[in-house]
Amino acid sequence: MDNEFSTSCLKDHFLIAMPELSGGFFAHSLTYVCEHSEHGAMGIVINQPLSLKLDEILDQLQIQHSDSTRQKPVMAGGPVQIDRGFILHKAGQGCWSSTLSITDQISLTTSQDILTSIAQEEGPEDNLVALGYAGWNAGQLEQELAANAWLTLPADSDIIFKLPIEKRLDAAADKLGIDLHLIAPGSGHA
Numbered sequence: 759m760d761n762e763f764s765t766s767c768l769k770d771h772f773l774i775a776m777p778e779l780s781g782g783f784f785a786h787s788l789t790y791v792c793e794h795s796e797h798g799a800m801g802i803v804i805n806q807p808l809s810l811k812l813d814e815i816l817d818q819l820q821i822q823h824s825d826s827t828r829q830k831p832v833m834a835g836g837p838v839q840i841d842r843g844f845i846l847h848k849a850g851q852g853c854w855s856s857t858l859s860i861t862d863q864i865s866l867t868t869s870q871d872i873l874t875s876i877a878q879e880e881g882p883e884d885n886l887v888a889l890g891y892a893g894w895n896a897g898q899l900e901q902e903l904a905a906n907a908w909l910t911l912p913a914d915s916d917i918i919f920k921l922p923i924e925k926r927l928d929a930a931a932d933k934l935g936i937d938l939h940l941i942a943p944g945s946g947h948a
Contacts, residue, residue: 768794768899770861772917772930773801774909777941783837788927789892790846790913792858792866799894802844802866804886804918805926807831812887815843816877819870823877831923835888844891845872846918847882863915884919909934 773789780786789801812830816823835844845867849859855869875881894902902908909931917929931938 768799768910770864770913771910772913774911774927774930774934774938776907776909778905778907783834784892786927788917788930789836790864790918792846792860792891794899796896798896799899801892802833802835802846802886802888803892804833804846804888805923806834807923808834808889810889812876815887816873819873821870821874821877824879826879827877830887833886833888833923835890836892838891838893840890842868842890843870843873844868844888845876845885846888847872847885848915848919852880852882864913864918884915886918909936 768791771791771794773787773791775784775787775789784803786805787803788805789803791799791801793800808831810832812827812832813823815832816827834840847865847867849861849863849865852872852875854867854872854875857865857867857869857872859865872881872885873887876885876887899908903910911930911934914930914933917926921929928938
């Protein structure tokens with residue numbers, strides 16, 4: 759079982775929501791998969807901004823910050839633990855209390871010390887702040903994949919950190935050579 763699972767592990771991949779997911783939280787979403795094992799999966803939606811800006815969170819946490827944080831968007835990372843912060847960032851750009859190394863290039867930190875560093879312009883320059891995460895129980899993501907709810911592809915850190923939010927989903931789809939606007943609901947079912 760372990761060998762079978764490892765060949766289908768989606769850690770460090772993107773999930774592109776198919777039209778079947780329209781109307782819910784994941785409609786038109788691009789999710790970065792941080793963890794995927796036989797126990798389930800966890801990811802961060804990287805293209806659904808909240809109306810909340812980073813400076814508002816920093817003010818609430820009473821963290822002094824520079825003006826550079828004023829208009830930095832905060833993502834709706836997923837429908838689970840929406841009151842908890844998750845920061846995707848380039849790896850090796852600091853050391854914080856609670857960091858999960860996803861790849862040699864990307865890490866996920868949940869401790870407040872990274873927010874303090876970002877607020878003081880000492881944190882990782884390439885970062886994405888989200889509230890909440892997307893989670894799947896054991897076998898749930900695999901069932902959704904079998905039902906054609908998601909397209910998958912290897913992740914690209916430039917899409918996460920360099921592209922404007924509104925261009926991320928189409929850029930990921932372009933890597934697969936598809937135009938999401940041409941896919942009708944129910945596509946892929948025989």
